[in-house]
Amino acid sequence: MSNPYQVLGVSETATDEEIKKAYRDLARKYHPDNYHDNPLADLAQERMKEINAAYEQITKERSGAANQTRGAYNSYGGGYQQYSTYSSSGSSVLQQVRIAINTGDLSRAEALLANYSDHNAEWNFLRGAVCYRRGWMDEAKRYYQTACQMDPTNSEYRQAADFMEHGAQRGYQPNGVPFGTEVCSSSDMCGRLCCAYLLCNGCGGMPIICC
């Protein structure tokens, strides 16, 4: 295992409090909520395991092997859950779609959905899930909303639609600065830092300001 202090990004002389803070910051960054339906959730989960193991090792070392109770803490671990393979419509085809999404086989999920003629609430929800994983955020939101309208009692559909409305802004943000195009400060914080243009259309196209 790599050096646990390096994993947490602290020096070996860091105080217990500094170590705890570093651990909490990292846990916040890789928290499952930030990787909801994210195609890279498995990588975040791996990182979280490393962080948990590093923190556990340091606390054990510092408290002495004989007194491990001091190292007890509530580690973040699970929560990177995938879709349940249970399909509320009871359709075996739609269950297969859920399995395909969970294994990352989006082409299979799309093919199964394309051949399924009953565009019920579950179908719309799963279509939204495929769109989200492909990065088609606008269509994902619309499919999730349709699923909610067709079955307003389903909490899974409602959560997905709610995530599209508020989820992007709720995630990790360094230093607690608001996350969002509509809420960002256009002057003070960023304005003074902005400096360079990134020309993305080769010949005088779209400039990106970077800070």
Place this chain on the structure above:
Amino acid sequence: MNYDFTYLAILLSDGNEERSEDSRCYASPVKKKAYSVSNSSMELAADESVILAYWQICDGIMDHRGLKKLKYLGSCTLLKRAYRKASALRPAFDQQVRDQLKILRELEEQNCDSIDRAADAFAGLLSNAAEEIEDPVRRRVLTQMLYHLGRWVYLVDAADDLQEDAKSGNYNPIALRYQLSNGEWTNESRHEFALTLDHSIRMMTTSYELWNFGVWTPILETTLYKGLFQVGKAVLDGTFHRETNRKRRLRNSNE
């Protein structure tokens, strides 16, 4: 060298670029300037940037007439030699860029009203730049980052062109998607659009956090967590062009 190349080089590099040397170059033939010593990731970024620029210029030739077309034709001629060399080294990427730009052109011709579908063509083009990366984790991280950077760039660019496209009648996926008249946002459409941009930025930041970008960490962190929001907001507020035009005027008056 433009900032396209710089950003691509940053993302494709391993973050350990500490070596620099001094030398003269075409841009500074007398005074020696510090330059970063070439490495494989920079070579990859340079080749891919040349291929991207070349095909975008070719696209520009088809899109423009008169003097502007001449400008694109001139740039195309200048880039041709570099393009031939780069495409010989990266034939797969070259083919992917051609294919994606063809898809984009077809979608424009069909007046596609899906912003996701239209942006996907450009986003896919940019994410292909990560395909040659060997490390599987880094490849996944960069593929997702570049996809959403491409999506964001395409959408913000289209938002910035809304009024111009409304006047000229040019294709604009955002105007079609939200059924905007005269390229004017409604409060609801503006909010919806900002949300979709935020989701792409969230995808970029969550990818970014899964790889160590070494010396590039501060510039990437600021760009992803602040700069993109600020540009997006300025474009939505209609102040972006005003600011850039003002800066251009200031620059010209200083020269």
